[in-house]
Amino acid sequence: xxxxxxxxxxxxxxxxxxxxxxxxxxxxxxxxxxxxxxxxxxxxxxxxxxxxxxxxxxxxxxxxxxxxxxxxxxxxxxxxxxxxxxxxxxxxxxxxxxxxxxxxxxxxxxxxxxxxxxxxxxxxxxxxxxxxxxxxxxxxxxxxxxxxxxxxxxxxxxxxxxxxxxxxxxxxxxxxxxxxxxxxxxxxxxxxxxxxxxxxxxxxxxxxxxxxxxxxxxxxxxxxxxxxxxxxxxxxxxxxxxxxxxxxxxxxxxxxxxxxxxxxxxxxxxxxxxxxxxxxxxxxxxxxxxxxxxxxxxxxxxxxxxxxxxxxxxxxxxxxxxxxxxxxxxxxxxxxxxxxxxxxxxxxxxxxxxxxxxxxxxxxxxxxxxxxxxxxxxxxxxxxxxxxxxxxxxxxxxxxxxxxxxxxxxxxxxxxxxxxxxxxxxxxxxxxxxxxxxxxx
Numbered sequence: 126x127x128x129x130x131x132x133x134x135x136x137x138x139x140x141x142x143x144x145x146x147x148x149x150x151x152x153x154x155x156x157x158x159x160x161x162x163x164x165x166x167x168x169x170x171x172x173x174x175x176x177x178x179x180x181x182x183x184x185x186x187x188x189x190x191x192x193x194x195x196x197x198x199x200x201x202x203x204x205x206x207x208x209x210x211x212x213x214x215x216x217x218x219x220x221x222x223x224x225x226x227x228x229x230x231x232x233x234x235x236x237x238x239x240x241x242x243x244x245x246x247x248x249x250x251x252x253x254x255x256x257x258x259x260x261x262x263x264x265x266x267x268x269x270x271x272x273x274x275x276x277x278x279x280x281x282x283x284x285x286x287x288x289x290x291x292x293x294x295x296x297x298x299x300x301x302x303x304x305x306x307x308x309x310x311x312x313x314x315x316x317x318x319x320x321x322x323x324x325x326x327x328x329x330x331x332x333x334x335x336x337x338x339x340x341x342x343x344x345x346x347x348x349x350x351x352x353x354x355x356x357x358x359x360x361x362x363x364x365x366x367x368x369x370x371x372x373x374x375x376x377x378x379x380x381x382x383x384x385x386x387x388x389x390x391x392x393x394x395x396x397x398x399x400x401x402x403x404x405x406x407x408x409x410x411x412x413x414x415x416x417x418x419x420x421x422x423x424x425x426x427x428x429x430x431x432x433x434x435x436x437x438x439x440x441x442x443x444x445x446x447x448x449x450x451x452x453x454x455x456x457x458x459x460x461x462x463x464x465x466x467x468x469x470x471x472x473x474x475x476x477x478x479x480x481x482x483x484x485x486x487x488x489x490x491x492x493x494x495x496x497x498x499x500x501x502x503x504x505x506x507x508x509x510x511x512x513x514x515x516x517x518x519x520x521x522x523x524x525x526x527x528x529x530x531x532x533x534x535x536x537x538x539x540x541x542x543x544x545x546x547x548x549x550x551x552x553x554x555x556x557x558x559x560x561x562x563x564x565x566x
Contacts, residue, residue, distance in 0.1 A: 152252065153544040160244040160543070163189055163228075164236040173534025174236050178229040178278035178289075179207065179317035186228040187323060190243065190275055197251040199273065203325030206303050207277035207318045208290040210329055211247070213254055214270045220333035221272040222557045223517075224249060224550070227279035227290075227509065235536020237340045237526075239279055241543060245338050246273045249551040253558065267558035269333045276509045277318075282416075283308045284317075285366070285434075286473045291509035294329055295516050309418065334557040335513040338522040338550045340538050342506050344529035352545050354502040354523030355488045358479040359511050360411075361445050365435040366472045367394065371465045373421065373429035384427055388419055390465035391431035397455040398435060401448050410448055411438045411505065434472070440503055442477055475511060483565035484520040491552040497545055506531075518562035520553050522546065 166189060167174045167182030176182040187209055191201045194211035201211045212221070226242025250273050257266065276294075281287025284306045292298035304315040318324035341347075346354050371387030398412040418432040437452070439445050456467050485501065492499035502523060504511075510521040524546040527537040556562075 150544075152248070153540075153547070156244065156248045156544060156547050157540055159193060159248070160241065163240055163244055167230070169233050169534060171233065171534035172236075173233050173536070174230050174240070175232050175234065176228060176230040177232060177283040178280065179283070179314065179321055179323065181321065183229050184321035184323065186240075187275065187321075190228065190247070193247055194273065197247065198254055199250065202327075202329075203323050204294070204327050204329040205300050205325060206290055206293045206314070207323045207325065208294060208329055209275040209277070209323070211250070211273040212270070212330060213250065213272070215257055215266040216268065216270055219268065219270050220331040221270045222554060223272045223274050223330070223332045223335045223513070224337070224554050225274035225276065225509075226337050226339060227276045229278055229280050231280050231282050231532050233534055234280075235531060235533055237536050237538050237543075238342065238531055239339070241524075241538065241546075242337055242339050243273070243275050245543075245547045245550050246336075248547050249554050252551050253555055256555075267555075268560040269558045270330075271554070271558060272330045272332075274329075277323075278314070279509055284314050286364075288507055288509055288512055289314075291512040295512045297512060297515075332513070332517045333560075334517050334562055335510060335519045336522070336550060336553050336557060337508060337510040337513075337520075338524065338546050339508060340526045340531065340536070341502070341523040342526055342529065342531035344526070345502055346500075346523060346525040347527060347529070349500065351498045351500050352524065352542055353488075353492045353497050353499040353549050354525075355485050355492070355499055356480060356504045356510075356521035356523060357482075357485050357501045358440075358477055359475065359504045359507070360438045360440045361442050361477045362436070362438040362473070362475055362507065363445060363449060363471060364437075364473040366470045367391075367433050367435055368468045369394070369431045369433070369465050370468070371427070371429050371463075374427040376425050376427055379427060385464040386427050387431045387465055388428040390459055390463045390467065391417060391419075391433055393459045393463065394433065394435070394456070394467070397452070397459065398437075401437075401451050401455070404451065405439075405444055405448070409439055409441055410444055412436065412448070438505060440477060475507075478511070478514070480510075480514050480521055481518050481562070481565045483562055484518055487556060487561060488520050488522060488549075488553055491549060491556065495545075495548055495552060497549060518557075518565045520557070520562075522549060522553070
């Protein structure tokens, strides 16, 4: 897909591609070269990546970040929970505009999720720094300094919860709680960060504003022929950590009627979540169950314990409330019918909380200035910007995902769209550094 011109927000692009696509420029080719080098780190046989948080592959990606940032004139520091910041100060003592995403991935993930946003932020920062360094004599420096950030453990697949680093930065999660969190092998965040030399100190730079660009992880932009998504709000979500308790028994000799099979109960929960999604029309509710851990996981033992994660998401908070009521009733019914019990803890939740309208409008102006088609969109997935928008003015941008594929090795975004996104991010961040969103919270 090529970047396409458009003059009116929220109107799909025409089928006529721009005559001067961004991927033909030297700046674009430089971005693509650096991004492709990042894509080789932790590459899987299926041409995706596996860079789970604080693993050796994640450490190599962080080294890529630090090296590239140094080439571009940034100084890099890690905070107390491994958030990595590349800092450029041109106004001593001023706060920073933070820009970035995350380099960690799901197991056998795609190459674009998070990583595209970090690479785009580094190149946007480089372009802005070049312009500032070459500004005419007498022209004032920007009001705010610049920090490119790689947030620690956004994915949450090795350490729960997701968006851990930005949660600590924004005060939603205590640093000590995050550092004490362990993976399935009992390794703590503190130990894992220490093992790769990424356990820093302090709380990171003071933020004045935040910007993030990401692949859409959906099909709305591709389906409408649109280059830039202006994220105006996130879907509401509720996530639960569940432990299903049964009783260990012999799979051959134990009478069926006497069994309290934790895996049976967990399997019924999987079906229940899908039935709840199907209860509501038109796909307004998304549900899932993942990360099942079965104990003792022996071929001849009825499981006594299963741990899993449940996830409900929707753009309608009334639907979410009704779905939670159905879930509660369904869990009680499954317990009565199977003889198991379930400990259910809400691990993560957020409501429909819009991004600042002024930030959406600023992004629309930037897209129009660049001649890029754009439309307002929801984000169905969680992003670090969801945390950041609660403390500073925040702009969240999307570029198209081919076929909406994500968390999959086949994840893909066309070069022209990716490069257009870097152009877009650069202009947005320049305006944030000028203070254009001051007072918008």
